Amino acid sequence: MLRRLLSPEGMLAGMIASYIALFGWLSLARHATFNTHALDLGYTVNTVWNTAHGRPFYFSTYQQAEFQLDIPLQEIRQVDNLLAYHVEPLLGPVALIYRLWEDPRLLLLLQSVVIALGALPAYRLARLRLCRRVGDWGDQQSIPSLSKHVTSQSPRPSTGSRCPAEPTPVGAYLTLAFPLIYLLAPTVEAANLSDFHAVALSPTFLLAAFYFLERRRPWWTALFTLLALLCREEISLLVMMLGLYAAVFRRRWVLGAVLVTVGIGWFVLCVKVIMPHFSGLPGSAFLVRYQQFGNSLGEIAHNLLHRPALFWDWLRQPEIMNYFRVLLGSAGGLAMLAPEVLALAGPVLAANAFSSYPWMHSAGGHYSASLSAFLVISAIYGTDRLARGLAWIVRRIRRVSPEHGTAFRVLLASTVVAVLLVSGLTHYYYGVSPISHRFRSPVVTAHHRIGHEVVAMVPPDAPVSAQTGLYPHLANRRQAYLFPTIADAEYVLLDVTAETYPVTLAFQHGRVEDLIYGSQFGILAARDGFLLLKQGLTGAHEFPEGFFSFARGNDSEQEPDIPHLLHADFGEIELVGYSLLEQPVVTAGAPPIIIETYWRIPQVTALAYQFVPYFVQEDGAIAWVYGDGTATALYYPTYAWQPGELVCVTFPPHTTAGLREVYLGVVQWGGELFRVDDRLPIWAADSKMIERNTLVLLTTLP
Numbered sequence: 140m141l142r143r144l145l146s147p148e149g150m151l152a153g154m155i156a157s158y159i160a161l162f163g164w165l166s167l168a169r170h171a172t173f174n175t176h177a178l179d180l181g182y183t184v185n186t187v188w189n190t191a192h193g194r195p196f197y198f199s200t201y202q203q204a205e206f207q208l209d210i211p212l213q214e215i216r217q218v219d220n221l222l223a224y225h226v227e228p229l230l231g232p233v234a235l236i237y238r239l240w241e242d243p244r245l246l247l248l249l250q251s252v253v254i255a256l257g258a259l260p261a262y263r264l265a266r267l268r269l270c271r272r273v274g275d276w277g278d279q280q281s282i283p284s285l286s287k288h289v290t291s292q293s294p295r296p297s298t299g300s301r302c303p304a305e306p307t308p309v310g311a312y313l314t315l316a317f318p319l320i321y322l323l324a325p326t327v328e329a330a331n332l333s334d335f336h337a338v339a340l341s342p343t344f345l346l347a348a349f350y351f352l353e354r355r356r357p358w359w360t361a362l363f364t365l366l367a368l369l370c371r372e373e374i375s376l377l378v379m380m381l382g383l384y385a386a387v388f389r390r391r392w393v394l395g396a397v398l399v400t401v402g403i404g405w406f407v408l409c410v411k412v413i414m415p416h417f418s419g420l421p422g423s424a425f426l427v428r429y430q431q432f433g434n435s436l437g438e439i440a441h442n443l444l445h446r447p448a449l450f451w452d453w454l455r456q457p458e459i460m461n462y463f464r465v466l467l468g469s470a471g472g473l474a475m476l477a478p479e480v481l482a483l484a485g486p487v488l489a490a491n492a493f494s495s496y497p498w499m500h501s502a503g504g505h506y507s508a509s510l511s512a513f514l515v516i517s518a519i520y521g522t523d524r525l526a527r528g529l530a531w532i533v534r535r536i537r538r539v540s541p542e543h544g545t546a547f548r549v550l551l552a553s554t555v556v557a558v559l560l561v562s563g564l565t566h567y568y569y570g571v572s573p574i575s576h577r578f579r580s581p582v583v584t585a586h587h588r589i590g591h592e593v594v595a596m597v598p599p600d601a602p603v604s605a606q607t608g609l610y611p612h613l614a615n616r617r618q619a620y621l622f623p624t625i626a627d628a629e630y631v632l633l634d635v636t637a638e639t640y641p642v643t644l645a646f647q648h649g650r651v652e653d654l655i656y657g658s659q660f661g662i663l664a665a666r667d668g669f670l671l672l673k674q675g676l677t678g679a680h681e682f683p684e685g686f687f688s689f690a691r692g693n694d695s696e697q698e699p700d701i702p703h704l705l706h707a708d709f710g711e712i713e714l715v716g717y718s719l720l721e722q723p724v725v726t727a728g729a730p731p732i733i734i735e736t737y738w739r740i741p742q743v744t745a746l747a748y749q750f751v752p753y754f755v756q757e758d759g760a761i762a763w764v765y766g767d768g769t770a771t772a773l774y775y776p777t778y779a780w781q782p783g784e785l786v787c788v789t790f791p792p793h794t795t796a797g798l799r800e801v802y803l804g805v806v807q808w809g810g811e812l813f814r815v816d817d818r819l820p821i822w823a824a825d826s827k828m829i830e831r832n833t834l835v836l837l838t839t840l841p
Contacts, residue, residue, distance in 0.1 A: 147311040151262050151318060158255040158322050161572065162331045166247040168581035169332060170611065173590060173637060175243070177610035177621045179505075180334030183230070184243045184614035186221050190234035191241070192617075196221040199618045200610075203626045206641040209496060210427060216419030223418035224425075226409040227337040229369035243611050246335040254331050257343035257512070258318035260350040265314035265519050267353060269551065316555045320562045321346075321515045324469040325569040330508035332571060334611075338371040339505045345377065345512035352385055357394050364398065370509075372409035372423075376486035377509060378402035388479055428494045450493065458796070459492055462500040466507065468565030470514040471558030473521030480520050484513040502569060503726040522558055526551040569726075577721065577730060586667050586689065590634060593669045597630050604628035606647075608637045623650045629674045631660060635770040636668040636689045636789065644791070648773040655680050668770065682774070690771040692737060692785030699787070701737055707824040707835045709805045712748060712777065713739045714824075715785065717837055722792045731792035734837070736803065738786045740777065747776040747808040748819070750788050753834055755800040762798060765790055766812045776808075795840045802834040 143149050169175055182200040189197040201218045210224070217223050221230070237245060321327060321342075330339035344367035351359035364381070367374050379402030386395025410422055418424055422436065432449060433439035442449055453459070466488075467474055474481050491499045491506050499506045529550045567575055594612045597603055602618035604625050609632050613619055620626050622633060623642055631654065639647045654660040654672055661676025668689035692699050701716035708714075720733040734752060749772055756762040771788045780786055810817030818833035827836040 147262075147315055150312075150315055151258065154315070154318060154322060155255045155258050158258070159251050162255070162328070163248050163251040165332060165571075165581065166251055167244055168583070170244060170247060171583050171591075172581050172587050173608035173612075173634065174581070175247075175334050175608070175611045176638075176640075177605070177607040177614075178640075179336060180243060180246070181607070181610035181614045181619070181621070182221075183335050183337075184246065184611055185616075185619050187230055187234045187237050187246065188241060188615045189617060190230060191237050194617075195231070200621050202618075202620060203624055204621070205624045206621070208641060210424045211420070214420065215424060217417045220417045222413055222416075224414070226372040226413050227370065229337045229340070229366070233337070241615055243335075243614065250335050250339055251331055253340045253343050254327060255322065257327075257346050258322055260343070260346040261318040261321045261515050261519075262314055264346070264350045264353065264516065265317040266311070267350070268519050268523050269314055270311060313552060313555050316559045317515055317519050320469070320471060320518060320559065321511065323562060323566040323570060323572070324511050324514065325465060325502055325566060325571075326469060326507040326511045326514075328571050329503045330505040330511075333504045336371075336505040336508070337369070338374065339508045341367050341370040341374050341509045342512040344370070345374075345381075345509060346516070348381065349512070349516055352381070352389070352391070352394070355391075357391075360394065361397075364401075367509075368401070368405055372406060372414070373487055373490060374509060375402045375406035375409065377483060377513075379406070380483040380485065384479065384483055428496045428499070431495055432493065453493060458497070459500050462492065462502055465502040465565060465569055466510065466514060469511075469562055469569075470518040471522070472561040473525060473554075473558055474514055474517035476521030476524045477517040477519075480513060480517040483516075484510045501726040518558060518562075522551070522554050526554045529554070579721065586636070589667045590669050593664050593666060593671050594632065596664055596671060597632060601629045602627050603630045603632060605632045606634055606637065607640050609634060623647065625654070625659075630663075631670075631672040633670045633672075634668055635670060635774055638791065643767045644770060644773065645768045648768070687775045690775045690786055690788070692787050699737075699785075703838070705825055705835075705837070707803070707826070708822040709819040710822055711740060711742075711744050711746070711819070712805055713741065714803065714835070715739055719838060729795045729841075731794045732840075733792050734790045734801065736788045736790075736837075738788060739784065740780050740782055742782050743778075744780070745778055747772070747778055749806045749808050749810070750790075751804045751806055751812055752790055752793075752837070753802040753804060754793070754795075754798045755802060756797055757799050761813075763793075764812050765793065767791075772808075798840055800839050801837045802829065803837045804830075804834045 144153070170180075175181070177200060182198050185200055186196055186198040189195075197219055198221055199219055201212055201215075204212050204218070212218060215223050221227065233246070233249070236249065239245070327342065330336065333339075344363045348360050348363035348367060351357075351363065364378055368378055379399050382395045382398025382400075382402060384395075385391040385398060389395075414423055415421060426436070429439060431453070433442050487507075487509050491510075494500060498504050533550070563574075566572070569575070569577070571577055573580075590609070591612075594609065597613060600616060602620070603613050603616065604620040604622045605613050606622050610619065610621060613632065618627065620628055621641070622631065623646070625631065633647065633651065635644070635647070642650075651670065651672075655662065658677065660672035660674050661679030662670065662682065663673040663676060663679070664671040665682050665686035666688075667685065670686070702718040704716040705714060706716075715737040717737065718735045720735065722731040722733060736750065738750075749766070750769060752765050753761050754763045754765075769788050769790060771786060775786070804812075805819040806812055806817055807819075815831050815833050818830070821828055821832045821835055824835045828834065829836075
């Protein structure tokens with residue numbers, strides 16, 4: 140038994156099982172702590188649930204939207220049909236599985252399992268390419284080289300494995316590096332922990348399709364290609380590239396022609412027929428993300444030919460260059476040595492890099508998931524190519540006999556170790572597993588437990604409007620709207636302490652007041668920042684004391700542990716300390732930070748004050764100011780504070796790219812944030828003060 144567990148296949152199974160356990164748990168923990176969102180787990184759950192109940196691709200997230208996104212929602216004809224935005228037929232079979240357990244957690248677990256299984260074709264492909272070479276340095280014709288086309292003199296690969304039935308132990312264990320590289324890739328982990336997306340399953344299907352293409356198994360290639368196509372419309376362009384590879388580099392003319400035809404045909408059908416039919420737009424609704432290059436595909440193509448500098452200057456932006464570095468680093472740095480394989484990712488890589496939507500070229504989210512397949516493939520082929528090149532040099536210098544394989548084994552092993560080291564370092568800086576410095580173990584707190592209790596108060600069939608983090612927990616119904624949309628919602632559920640996308644916290648607060656004091660809704664439950672409103676509930680307009688516990692640090696038996704003590708006396712208000720939290724997301728840049736500050740007042744004040752962070756860039760100039768208010772300032776203003784009580788003020792996440800320091804100021808509500816005279820003066824502080832002693836240095840950013 141132990142021998143089987145320690146075999147390469149046993150260790151591979153251990154990798155896959157460990158990944159499923161870890162990322163399945165992390166995915167479920169994110170969901171339990173309300174860190175999944177309406178966009179995209181919420182609307183996907185709503186779509187899958189409605190599809191499972193006989194309404195294919197119907198969803199209500201955007202119906203009667205009272206908010207703006209970066210796509211033209213108001214111009215879309217059938218705003219309630221997913222096919223107006225994306226073509227993801229795979230959600231149909233997923234909906235059948237969903238009937239077994241109608242819970243968003245099923246989708247999260249399914250995603251972790253399918254992504255993890257991509258390690259299997261990565262391992263088999265590495266064995267196919269590398270293990271025979273480890274056993275016999277002189278067998279240079281066992282696997283066709285990618286650096287040259289396969290000719291009539293090249294041996295035709297068999298339909299079975301080109302590896303020996305019993306590969307050398309060194310070769311078998313070395314190939315385990317590549318499924319590990321795949322599982323450690325930040326782009327894979329980002330897709331796994333960014334809600335649920337059908338396209339996040341595509342790297343497993345693409346890896347399997349490529350593996351069976353190299354094995355000359357056309358029917359298996361077709362099966363996994365079809366599964367990849369069903370994930371999302373842009374995968375069709377990768378299938379087209381796979382067909383070109385099959386024709387040009389493997390001389391599989393018929394298979395290549397079929398894949399190219401299917402890829403192009405499906406892309407045109409999706410973009411020019413299916414999506415326009417439902418959206419009423421001439422093409423994809425997401426084309427607005429490329430308006431800096433033109434307002435249509437034709438204009439973009441024209442500018443590419445006649446104004447190439449426009450595109451080149453765009454690619455030279457630091458954040459996009461860093462995106463490329465993360466992608467190449469995740470593949471061990473050798474992907475460039477297999478350019479014909481890396482080129483297969485070209486269409487999606489270009490779509491991400493040239494998008495004006497920053498998340499697409501951040502290495503976060505699901506946008507780079509499909510690229511992961513070709514990155515690990517190019518790492519395998521690049522490693523083989525470098526090792527063979529080094530072996531050729533050694534043989535020429537030392538005149539080693541071709542039959543002597545020790546030198547090649549050593550060189551290949553050294554190359555694999557170097558690739559694994561580079562990939563591991565990239566993971567350490569940009570990944571989210573426990574071996575990454577960014578790892579933060581999710582903790583379900585009393586606040587989250589209260590939230591689940593409030594969610595359970597909403598009847599399962601009632602139309603509801605919910606905030607983004609709560610939406611996925613209520614999406615198993617026909618009508619679920621994203622707040623601030625109300626439409627025919629009978630219940631409204633909010634968490635004033637959490638992210639308010641797609642509106643600001645100040646807008647949310649104003650909308651809540653309109654609903655409560657406009658006699659449309661009454662307060663059914665209000666606890667620790669969670670607010671449940673019910674339509675037609677009259678006379679319930681007052682917030683109970685339990686609602687404000689999110690701001691009152693003294694409400695618990697023990698005061699919160701303040702990581703950084705910092706005293707600053709603003710006269711009527713005193714700063715006690717602060718904490719900095721990193722938002723747990725995968726991104727090529729610095730992760731956004733969440734700032735929590737703690738305050739006291741020495742005596743009752745009749746005024747409302749606003750707490751304002753000022754972000755200073757490298758040259759000392761103020762780059763950005765957050766002045767949209769906080770949950771504490773809006774719902775528990777300073778004139779309601781009690782002398783001596785500890786009050787927590789939390790600011791929404793903010794990126795730190797290009798920033799050096801964070802200062803803090805206090806402004807009377809309605810004052811000008813940049814006007815020094817409108818800020819409270821600081822009488823004494825334990826830190827540096829600027830702007831005539833009205834701003835105190837909170838922290839220096841790393």
